[in-house]
Amino acid sequence: xxxxxxxxxxxxxxxxxxxxxxxxxxxxxxxxxxxxxxxxxxxxxxxxxxxxxxxxxxxxxxxxxxxxxxxxxxxxxxxxxxxxxxxxxxxxxxxxxxxxxxxxxxxxxxxxxxxxxxxxxxxxxxxxxxxxxxxxxxxxxxxxxxxxxxxxxxxxxxxxxxxxxxxxxxxxxxxxxxxxxxxxxxxxxxxxxxxxxxxxxxxxxxxxxxxxxxxxxxxxxxxxxxxxxxxxxxxxxxxxxxxxxxxxxxxxxxxxxxxxxxxxxxxxxxxxxxxxxxxxxxxxxxxxxxxxxxxxxxxxxxxxxxxxxxxxxxxxxxxxxxxxxxxxxxxxxx
Ligand code: NAX
Numbered sequence: 108x109x110x111x112x113x114x115x116x117x118x119x120x121x122x123x124x125x126x127x128x129x130x131x132x133x134x135x136x137x138x139x140x141x142x143x144x145x146x147x148x149x150x151x152x153x154x155x156x157x158x159x160x161x162x163x164x165x166x167x168x169x170x171x172x173x174x175x176x177x178x179x180x181x182x183x184x185x186x187x188x189x190x191x192x193x194x195x196x197x198x199x200x201x202x203x204x205x206x207x208x209x210x211x212x213x214x215x216x217x218x219x220x221x222x223x224x225x226x227x228x229x230x231x232x233x234x235x236x237x238x239x240x241x242x243x244x245x246x247x248x249x250x251x252x253x254x255x256x257x258x259x260x261x262x263x264x265x266x267x268x269x270x271x272x273x274x275x276x277x278x279x280x281x282x283x284x285x286x287x288x289x290x291x292x293x294x295x296x297x298x299x300x301x302x303x304x305x306x307x308x309x310x311x312x313x314x315x316x317x318x319x320x321x322x323x324x325x326x327x328x329x330x331x332x333x334x335x336x337x338x339x340x341x342x343x344x345x346x347x348x349x350x351x352x353x354x355x356x357x358x359x360x361x362x363x364x365x366x367x368x369x370x371x372x373x374x375x376x377x378x379x380x381x382x383x384x385x386x387x388x389x390x391x392x393x394x395x396x397x398x399x400x401x402x403x404x405x406x407x408x409x410x411x412x413x414x415x416x417x418x419x420x421x422x423x424x425x426x427x428x429x430x431x432x433x434x435x436x437x438x439x440x441x
Contacts, residue, residue, distance in 0.1 A: 111142040111173045113188045117219070118195025118237060119147035119177070120156040122347065126354035127192070128160065132169045136358050137190075137365055139171075147177040148184035149195060181219065185226040192357060193219060193247065196237025206433055209239060213434040214441070216243040220250025229254055232364055232402065235261040236357060240294045241377045241392040242430040246438070248379060248392070257403065260364070261377035263298065263394035265349065265356035266290040270300040270334045274307065278319055284308040285316075289396045290334075290375040291385075291416075292423025293430070298394065299419035300334040302326055304410050327415065368399045373407045384408060385420060391427045 114131060116124050124147075130136060132145065145164065149157045154177070161177045178184050185191065197211040216235070223231060231254060235244035244261035267290050268282075275282040285307050291299040302316040309319050320326060333340075341349045363374055373396040382389030384406050397404040412420070 109141055111144045112137060112190065113144040113146060114190040114192070115146040115148060115184055115188045116192045116194060117148040117184070118193075120149040120153040120160060121194060122350040123194050123236065123353045123357070125160065126351050127194070127357055128164060129167065130354055130358045132164055132167060132172050134169075134171050136362050141171065142173045143171050144174045144176070145172060146184050146188060147175065148181070149177075149179060151179045154179055181222040182226055185219070185222040188227045188231055190361065191219075191223060191227065191231055191233045192236065192361065193233065193243070194236045194357075196243065209242065209430060209433050210437040212237065212239065212243050213246050213438050216246040217250045217438055220247035223247065224251040224253050227251075227254065231258060232361075233259045234357065234361055234364075235259070235377075235392075236353070238294065239430055241394070241427055242434050244377055244392040245379075245390075245431060246434055256379045259379070259392075260360070260404065261294065261392050261394075262353075262357060262360055263290045263294050263375045263377050264360040265353050266294060266298055266300065266334055266337075266394075267375040268352065268356050268359065269337045270302070270330070273330055273333055274302060274305065274316055274320070277325070278307060278309060280307060280309060286372055287396070288316075288375075289373075290394045291420045292394055293427050294377065294394065295423075295426065296335045296339075297423040297426045298335055299416065299423055300331050301416055301419075302330065303413065303416060304396075363399050364402055364404070367401070368397075373398050376404065378404055378406070385412065386417075387420070387424050388428060391424065391431060393424060393427060 118124055157177045161175050164175055199208050240261040244259055248256050248259050270288045271282050271285045274285045288305040289301040305316045306313055307319045375394050377392045377394045380387045380391045380393045387393050396407040
């Protein structure tokens with residue numbers, strides 16, 4: 108059997124981690140032959156809850172779990188890790204301005220970026236989930252200059268899965284018969300879910316989504332707004348934010364980083380922009396379609412972009428520029 112890998116989950120006492128840790132521990136993410144050292148980080152007031160999570164993982168008696176470390180200390184949590192899944196963040200409290208939320212999180216992700224820089228393996232793969240995920244990811248990248256930028260990504264896979272599921276549901280087909288839907292931009296309500304390049308299999312025949320659905324108004328209207336507003340709809344109904352589906356999306360995302368994407372297929376994730384792709388400004392963590400090989404992503408380039416898409420891709424980029432500048436201004440003042 109392989110040597111164990113060390114996987115850190117932050118926000119480990121929270122609701123997403125409660126589902127995610129089980130998925131990881133039973134081998135759904137890194138494979139059924141990959142032993143694991145699980146590292147759980149949360150803040151000091153959550154240590155007794157974290158102890159309960161640790162007990163439950165142990166009580167699952169899962170053979171891949173070789174060790175569990177629960178801590179509130181970043182230097183211990185980030186030490187020699189192979190993978191960091193950064194879920195923990197400051198939630199939006201009542202009356203809190205967007206700017207306050209950005210700043211509170213910029214502080215957390217600067218500190219965790221520094222910890223990655225100092226203590227993690229240089230090959231560490233980092234997935235940022237805590238919101239605002241794209242900008243938090245950018246802060247972590249900038250705070251960890253010794254780790255390649257390409258090792259970082261942020262989660263837009265939940266949006267990607269939501270979009271696939273909407274199309275599958277509309278056509279009455281299994282979701283794995285829907286391929287290559289794209290989420291562009293920010294994990295926020297400005298994101299642009301794009302089915303223009305997606306294909307579906309209906310009664311054994313592969314075709315474009317627009318040919319299968321034959322309802323352009325839906326694709327340009329409800330489809331987009333349902334996906335953009337899905338997080339808020341779940342909160343309204345459940346009185347809690349998405350957790351099971353978020354944990355599943357994190358597992359899908361990290362599994363694809365580890366094992367790669369199938370030939371001819373792509374998935375969406377937030378990755379660093381270089382200014383040369385789809386006219387998206389340099390130095391943003393922007394969600395693009397990517398393919399993954401040898402644990403390395405590459406953006407799917409040269410897809411034709413119509414005016415409708417172009418406008419929406421730009422709008423979500425503008426929001427990210429604003430978020431980046433707010434976070435940077437704050438970080439330079441502390
Ligand atoms: P919970 O509030 O249940 O859990 C968050 C946990 O993080 C808490 O236990 C808290 O103590 C901990 N925490 C706070 N600051 C920390 C720090 N500095 N270091 C370590 N731990 C810290 O939230 P949950 O529902 O689990 O959601 C976690 C984050 O995921 C939120 O920011 C949420 O907005 C974000 N999401 C992002 C998604 C995405 O697609 N990118 C989708 C799902 C989710 O909404």
